[in-house]
Amino acid sequence: MSDPLLSPEQAQQLVLQDIPVLGVERVPLFDALGRVLAEGIAARHDNPPQDNSAMDGYALRHADIAGASAGQPVLLEVVEDIPAGYVPRKSVGPGQASRIMTGALVPEGADTVVRVEDTRAEGKKAAVLVPPAVGANIRRRGEDVRAGQEVVPAGSPVTPGALALLASLQRALVPVHRQPVVAILSTGDELVEVDEPLAPGKIVNSNTYGLAALCLANGALPLMLPIARDEEAQIRRAVESALSADFILSSGGVSVGDYDYVKKVLDDLGAQARLWRVAMKPGKPLFFCVLQGKPYFGLPGNPVSSLVSFLQFVRPALRKAAGHLPGTWFLPQVAARLEHDLFNDGDRRQYVRARLRLEEGRLLAAAPQGQGSHQLSSMLGTNGLLLLEAGMRLGAGDEVQAQVFGDL
Ligand code: AMP
Ligand code: MG
Numbered sequence: 476m477s478d479p480l481l482s483p484e485q486a487q488q489l490v491l492q493d494i495p496v497l498g499v500e501r502v503p504l505f506d507a508l509g510r511v512l513a514e515g516i517a518a519r520h521d522n523p524p525q526d527n528s529a530m531d532g533y534a535l536r537h538a539d540i541a542g543a544s545a546g547q548p549v550l551l552e553v554v555e556d557i558p559a560g561y562v563p564r565k566s567v568g569p570g571q572a573s574r575i576m577t578g579a580l581v582p583e584g585a586d587t588v589v590r591v592e593d594t595r596a597e598g599k600k601a602a603v604l605v606p607p608a609v610g611a612n613i614r615r616r617g618e619d620v621r622a623g624q625e626v627v628p629a630g631s632p633v634t635p636g637a638l639a640l641l642a643s644l645q646r647a648l649v650p651v652h653r654q655p656v657v658a659i660l661s662t663g664d665e666l667v668e669v670d671e672p673l674a675p676g677k678i679v680n681s682n683t684y685g686l687a688a689l690c691l692a693n694g695a696l697p698l699m700l701p702i703a704r705d706e707e708a709q710i711r712r713a714v715e716s717a718l719s720a721d722f723i724l725s726s727g728g729v730s731v732g733d734y735d736y737v738k739k740v741l742d743d744l745g746a747q748a749r750l751w752r753v754a755m756k757p758g759k760p761l762f763f764c765v766l767q768g769k770p771y772f773g774l775p776g777n778p779v780s781s782l783v784s785f786l787q788f789v790r791p792a793l794r795k796a797a798g799h800l801p802g803t804w805f806l807p808q809v810a811a812r813l814e815h816d817l818f819n820d821g822d823r824r825q826y827v828r829a830r831l832r833l834e835e836g837r838l839l840a841a842a843p844q845g846q847g848s849h850q851l852s853s854m855l856g857t858n859g860l861l862l863l864e865a866g867m868r869l870g871a872g873d874e875v876q877a878q879v880f881g882d883l
Pocket of ligand 1: 680682
């Protein structure tokens, strides 16, 4: 009992050491959204594929119009209309221009495009009133990406923007890391399912839902297992059935209570224990082991503790497994100004659920009352965890470090 607790950072590092990066699969482009690219993607062709016009206007030879002005417009013969998507048939000679649309190929002979706003149509001729710089309004071949160049590096998250870029590179199939499948197991004789009657002494199993939702929100696929009673054989069967997943999360049963059988069962199954108990509040009783090659998190049973522990330890592990690059595994941390006093008279760091909001460009933090580890209402409308070190006493207006876990 007297072994010192690990710091949350030590525990995070220990956990991450045992997390494998999952393998690669090729998925249809749109299914790659939210996943992580497993191989760098090079361009097969230049983009833009050819020089094309950035404006609706006239393609022409700059030498012809260099001296044009509203008082002394230059008249040019219009030889062709070039819509986007077609190949010009005529080249532009001295004293000539082609009407050109945005995205249309620049015809041979032309070196500049004049915007239609800087011209006036005069019968079959065009009068140029304002000369742009030479080469203006032409998007050059390859100026976005060059053939052969690696455009999207391995480890890139496939965001909507990256997806559009991959589409422009004609990648119908995309190599991404597998999404971690996460088995979720809640233990406890007191638990009933959401749709079961609440007999005296019972509470609703909320952890399975909260943890599964966090998995989905973090790019993993939850596998929700039935409740296991506080009984060795049942917990053992449940754990064995969870081994089909890449990760196993259980909640409850890892404390020091008389019916906390989870660690015993894991021990019997040959698990290699890595850590137990972290200096944090909520969330002290955290057990982590490797069971037949699979990372296993024994999360605390208290509902808020299980969610906060997920964010600190499981989320980084899932991100590593899914191929996210180091440096992006942990929740982003920022400085915020407290809107009220906040004390931590205990001896462990507190993770205080708080509302972070931007006001005139400054980040403000306010923590709701009721921060008990059983008080799920503290998760409602909150998007941040304030890091309140042991002994810290802060006043309104003081700066506090905050981890961001929801939209600002
Ligand atoms: P334990 O770690 O099993 O001692 O559980 C600690 C506290 O969390 C107890 O008050 C449990 O009733 C509660 N608890 C355990 N599992 C769940 C669950 N799946 N959903 C909601 N509360 C739970
Ligand atoms: Mg229990």
